[in-house]
Amino acid sequence: MGLSHLAMLRAHPEVEVAAVCDSAKYILDVLEKYTGLRTYTDYELMLDEASLDAVIIATPTGTHFKMVEQAIRRRLHVFCEKPLTLNPYDSWALVALSKEYGVVSQVGYHNRFVAAFGEAKNLLDFEAIGRPTHILAESYGPVVLQAKGATWRHRRESGGGCLYDYAAHTIDLISWYFGPPVSVAGTFCGHIFSENTEDEVYSTLHFEGGKSAQLSVNWSDESYRKMTTKITIWGTEGRIAVDRQECQIYLRETAKVPEGYEPGWNVRYTTDLTGPVWFYLRGEEYSAELDQFVRSAAAGLGLSETGHQNSFASSAVADSVIDMLIRDADGSQTDPNLSLSGPLAMDGSHPRRKWPMGKLSRRSADNRGN
Amino acid sequence: MDRLLFGDNQFFGVNHMSEEKARSQALRFQDIEAVMSVLDDAYDSGLRTFMCTTHERVAGITDRIRTDPARYPNFVFYPCMPYAHKYANAVTEVGMLGALKRVLPEEGLIKAALRGGKSLARKDVDGIITLLVDAEMKMFHGLQTPVIFLQNVVVDLLLGLGFDEAFRIFDQHVRKRYGAVPGFITMNLPRLLDSLDGIGLENPIICSNINKIGFRMAGGMPGYEQALRERQFRAIAMSVFASGAIAPREALEWVRGQGNIESIVFGASSAAHIKSTVRLVKELWNPEPVA
Known part of the structure; x- marks a missing residue:
């Protein structure tokens, strides 16, 4: 849950916030007590029970892949905070999945x-x-x-x-x-x-x-x-x-x-x-990106529609570039199979890779020492 | 409230139009003497009210005013709380509860912990909200603070969430503890009026962007114009020049034409700019006083 996303969406004239989910039970209880929101700590239970049309995911990036996948398989439109996932293969898999299910996808590159x-x-x-x-x-x-x-x-x-x-x-x-x-x-x-x-x-x-x-x-x-x-x-x-x-x-x-x-x-x-927005909280751009998502989801626009900014596909490019940067900093080769323009072959030939984190850390520390 | 209030954005590197300008102002006003010099210019031009965020550097200003009552006999502060970046940075660093711990007042910690602790356990927000207000008010001890504002980041977050009860708690605490009138800063004026109406806050003081080009007037100009015509509230207009996008005379003539705007808050960093604004307001609102 992102509090500011919640505030902006609750104020949106065409949105009914059906439920929120967070791991912080305390915050949920306070929200429920004072704002009457229906709350969950179990994400899948919420997806199954709350009869949703769309979901906004504003959680730590490491949780995105699974949560987005679970939402898409229930045919929900998905807005996910950036970056989409920690792995370009995962991101491109979600691009393919969102196309397969015909849902609207968007990532929060505001x-x-x-x-x-x-x-x-x-x-x-x-x-x-x-x-x-x-x-x-x-x-x-x-x-x-x-x-x-x-x-x-x-x-x-x-x-x-x-x-x-x-x-x-x-x-x-x-x-x-x-x-x-x-x-x-x-x-x-x-x-x-x-x-x-x-x-x-x-x-x-x-x-x-x-x-x-x-x-x-x-x-x-x-x-x-x-x-x-x-x-x-x-x-x-x-x-x-x-x-x-x-x-x-x-x-x-x-x-x-x-x-x-x-x-x-x-x-x-x-x-x-800057054009006007229906509700201002942190900057017009945050309102505008959510408004685009709401309008696209309401119209049921597919990913092929033009003019829809920040679809999963464009965000998967950013994730692929991040992958290139990590590999370059780490001294390993850029994956020659990594595509920057479309979904990769999802035939299992690109297993989800673990990042060489320790290696990167050491290398960077060495460089700093020099 | 006076017709013209002096604001503080220029002192803290806030400019809605230009990062470059914001930076050069931050550079210049790093020295508290430079800030005091501009405040002196404002005071000597007849302005008495300084509407300021509870930025930690404001403590340097309040110290000066407190120690020299002969120089500033009528100096009035309108504190605007909280200075949001302080909290936002703390939340990013140590999480929401960690941030709360960090800002708890050092004095009377046990009392504060009791008030906060009890309400934490009961999931009442009263204790937490009043605690935070008191922490922010510490730097204004012994000074005149007849109006105390809740900043727009917090107001608009609560407004969006539908957390109207927090407005009532703030209202009651500010009245009871500080003998002050609560004020609310918002970028969503018409919607806030509805919420405050809903919890029975009558004739509230509301500060919002009101300018000729509709800059940051969420929901659109017609809603604002209708609110100014038909709703019962005490309006303070800010961003009347839209960070310099509108020429001063044109901007103020438009505000004058709106009616029902009780005050204007503006920021300036030179004596010439302050004087010319005061002169313009005097002329347009003649014979009403500026302050």
Whole structure:
């Protein structure tokens, strides 16, 4: 259960929250007492009893695969928090499963619903900055600022760590703008405070057509008040610099200039770009992504429908890139069978792999020592 | 409440339009002297009310005001609690109950533990909520806090959940313990009015975004305009300039035209900006006083 998801959905005019499930019985009891919600601690029991149309899964990432699968097999539409799973094979299996059962799928990469990031995507599609050549994608914030931590976010096997929990957002934006990379190199997953997970991730991504991207993510940076993602995109005809507040665009005289823009500097602010939402809690993007899910689920849209953002398929790409980064940091080869564009052969030839976690940790620690 | 209240976003690196601007402000206002200098400008321009989050750095401001009553005889605080990032970061780090432990007041810990412990066991939220309020209010000891606000992150979370009882507990505690009037900050004004009506809170003080371009006015402009026309509540408008997206005169003329808006809260980081805003409000609301 995610409290903020629950709050936004309860406020949605077309949603009836039939039940919530969480492992924290205490919180459930308080909710039940004060808000009258029907609560469960047994997820499958809830799926069977509560006569649901759709389910929102906001649990530690390590639990996603099983919970999503159980929901899809009951023909429920599924919104799952990011990342989809800890293993690209699992993610692609869920893509296939959701298609087989014809359910709407979505993953919570909310940045795609931030109007400024969306404007950058429109500008790229319009070819305003010509042929794009490079992305610098940075995310920083103050999540882990000391050695001790007690939640699942501090354990990689649960889906914790800077790569799964933080960099996934940044990677998803890179994939949105440039598509899936063909290779990654120079990946470094460093420990700043955490023993069991990385706190920083740096890498170089290579794309078709000679495009490249630099990824720079650090969740142990107190100088930021909250998570801050900044994307800079260079092209032959200009440059885009975008964060959640504003989109700054420089266009050369020779650029194909979109309506409302002019050669030279242009700025678009979130105050102008952002559309209204029915309910505001943490940012318009969180409301907007849930609204898309609700509307798609209500209409019963299949995954093939265009315009549905953050389907399992696009999120499986992010999970595949994460896999490439882990292997690169670890020194092992990228799996040549790993597809970045569609479901893999689910014939059992790709058993779910255990991560070389200990190895990664040691290697990163060594690198830091050097 | 005064017509014009002074806000604090500029002091803590909050800017809804530009990260760059937010950072440069955070840099400048790292020094408490720089903050006091702007507050002095505001005070000397006739503003008396400082509406501020319970950010830990506000303790530095309250200390100054407390120790110099001759300089600030009429200085009034409107605390807005909690400073949400403090809790959000703690929850990420040590979980929900761990975060609660971390913010419990150090003084009177046993008393607090009893109040909190009992209510934890009974699953009553009264004890927890009042405990958290008291912890946040510590830094305002001995100062005038006639209105105490619940921040929008908490208000809107409770609102969405349907946890209306928490509003009543906050209301009663603030009135009884601090002799103050409760206020609620929200991004969902029309919906909050319905909830507060439902639990019988009459004529509540509500602070929400009210601006000409409808920025962060969830549910849409018509609902807000209707609420301002037809509902019984004391409105404070914030984000009237939409972080600078609307020119000052245009923004304030529009607010003036709405009627039923009792106060405006605004932030500024220069004496010139403060003075020009005060001047504009004086002109538009003439002959009513600014403060």
